[in-house]
Amino acid sequence: MTGGSIGSQPAPASDASRKPMSPSERLDAIDVLRGVALFEVLAMNIVTIFRISIFALFLPNVERAGPLDQVVAAVLTVMVELKAFSLLSLLFGVGLAIQFERLAGNARRMILLVRRLLVLLAIGLVHLYLIWNGDILVEYALAGFVVLLFLGGPRWLMAGAALLLLGLYVTMPLLSPIVPLPGAAEMAALAAEATRVYGTGGFFDVLAFRIREVPAIFPLHVMVFPRTVALFLIGALAWRSGVLRRASANRRLLFVIATSAILLGGGLSLSAARQEFFDWPSLGRARFLVEELGVVVMSLGYAAAVIAAVNLPGGRRMLGWAAPLGRMAFTNYLAQSVICGWIFYGYGLGQFGRLGVTATLAIGIFVYVTQVVFSAWWLRRYRFGPVEWLWRSCMYGVPQPIRATVNSAIMRATIAV
Incomplete structure (x- = not known):
């Protein structure tokens, strides 16, 4: 995500493939999908890790939830939980493959992509420690470094690596843990302290406890890292297959895949749902x-x-509102953390541990709708979200033109994504 700076001579014609996509050239379907996935991520984050301690999810359920909260929690568990993060992982893999392909004529392609991931890692570390320790950006950056090794290889190697990593991930519970999770007593103590500190503490109290929590949360990232890399590879494969760039011609195939996968995946998720929601026989x-x-x-x-x-006329009209949100997904993801921190932590409204699932989800929907409106307003004036602009500028080493209408000479003299 090097080139000339503002005011330098125009870039040579060979640089054309590295210039930014105009909005009309973007794959709207991917932007829409990213925008929809961002709602799922917000919904799960706000009703779980922002509302209560992450470690409370591993302890016996002592929360007194009403019937409506139980129904909402059950629907989120079956239809949304973990799917949102998997969807974002697939999309990150698609994005990485697109970047790799668009920089094909650049001798510094790998340097630029490594720099892109290093910037992501730096922003993720700031997010992790200063804003919210439920961060996924650090894990995504590290997984991206692994996937870069495969992007220039044959498809069979990428597919084989993805299957191997998925197999490793699902068998990990049967193996000795590389980094063990805290014990039940430690989790209970962390959950209790989180309720006190996050709910009533000032910014520096929250910061100190967040830093203490990071090592305890680290084993969870180790456990899911093989799945993240595998999903990146699957996303990259989906792009290389050509199905996504020719989605309009492959609508029938996509609908068949969608129907089959949602029915099968929904059935599997339902059968594996937690026992507190469904009194079904245990699968062991x-x-x-x-x-x-x-x-x-x-x-x-x-x-x-x-x-x-999105590749149907009616679908494009129905879902097009999500595209601006998806184009600013990085900015919106970080903004969600800042907003939710203010709502739930003691330095803001201090609602940590006080709200039920339904009320919390309603807040999340309000935040999301606000972001939809803001993203559309922002992108009528600017080419990128503010964090996306920072990411691209750091990647290329020159400030990128951000205004929606820029001087054509400047556009020729700079390189962006």
């Missing part, structure tokens, strides 16, 4: 395998459904 050790298979399959179904729908 197979539950994790069934649940994770459902997550991946259903995520692919969601992606196929949205991409196919």
